[in-house]
Amino acid sequence: MLPTRDVARRAARLVEPGTTVVFGAAAPLGLVSPALRAAGAERVIMLTHGHEASWARLPIARDLLRRIGEHADIVTYLGAYTRARLRTQIPGAKLVRLAPGVDTGLFRPGAGGAQVRANLGLTGRPVVVCVSRLVPRKGQDMLIKAWPHVLARVPDAALLLVGGGPARKSLDRAAAVHRDSVVITGAVPWSALPAHYDAGDVFAMPCRTRLAGIDVEGLGIVYLEASATGLPVVAGSSGGAPDAVRHGETGLVVDGTEPHAIATALLTLLQDPATARTMGERGRAWIEREWTWNQVAARFATLLLDRRSGVS
Incomplete structure (x- = not known):
């Protein structure tokens, strides 16, 4: 209107x-x-x-x-x-x-992730999940660029990209070399989103600012939904995204233009499950307390x- x-x-x-x-x-x-x-x-x-x-x-x-x-x-x-x-x-x-x-009754640990993992052949693997529209600002392309560094240290890790959007074809091409470890679901019904968050061990959306500051993240509700699901979060430093993450407490904020920095953050959480679990628990408590x-x-x-x- x-x-x-x-x-x-x-x-x-x-x-x-x-x-x-x-x-x-x-x-x-x-x-x-x-x-x-x-x-x-x-x-x-x-x-x-x-x-x-x-x-x-x-x-x-x-x-x-x-x-x-x-x-x-x-x-x-x-x-x-x-x-x-x-x-x-x-x-x-x-x-x-x-x-x-955030609806903490819908977005919660145990929301159905085990079934999603089974359906996608990811059972038993460490999973990094990103739930977002597939557009350059959200950083799925940078996750794929960072992925070889992750696989070098955690060879059985899987990257789960959930969502649809105009960048789908280019992401498919970029992920082709990692066909055994990168899964792109396309768009899923809203009702299925909590289960797809719950399928991950770590949530990551390394957003970045584009177009001279015009294309920028305002907040990033997906970070809050991931925290409600009990996941540690890796966020990009674009715009208001850091307002949705407590760096070092509920997750890590990185430069979304740097694949090495993204990979380092992912490895920090994937290789230290106890720290990742603590961050997820703190994130859940924060959402229940304030969001x-x-x-x-x-x-x-x-x-x-x-x-x-x-x-x-």
Whole structure:
């Protein structure tokens, strides 16, 4: 839905005096907020999801983002990285953290990984799993480049890439030489994702920033889902990805452009199962403590009910 005049008129007809309006995505639809203010909206809350951080870097887009922020009472952010980006165009007093949550009942240890391993012929092997859309930013290509270094030390290891996307053909070509140790499933149903996480011993998505900072990771909900599943995480250092990992505690953050650094992190966890298990347990505890949907809902309710402007 785009911020056209027709959309603004139709939305304004829904507004009653004193209404609180919530934009599920601040950009670009937040540009219609002046029309909703004129129709009687008392408060405007705008949620951001990561792409707005890229807008803050672009000459025209950042002006639009500034205009969006001018007409908001509260603009949410995912973590430290996105807050820093948004803060360049939106007053800090309006910024409030509200990140996604994780269903810890679905994403949990023992969610069906043994059956996935059996179906894919991976039973008994150390498995590094990546669950993500197959696009260059997510770093599956760098996992494959790092894989020979891993196999040199852990020859029975397997790399499980779960997801679909435009990079599938190039990843198939790159993985052909490792056909006995790299499995690419393609897209799987959402309901099957917890079991595919649970099929791994280590989760890895070494994301990297591309296109002069425009193509950047906003947070990385997959890291949180992996932690909820009890896996240690290897994350790339792109954008807000480090906000979803406690380096040295729930996982390791690496330079996603360096295959050797990626391989070193993977080997650290694959060759020390006790440390990997401890990181996974700490990750699960962290998610239960700070990232459940009940906690997210409570924070959101506070934003809806608090009549004051946001505070960072």
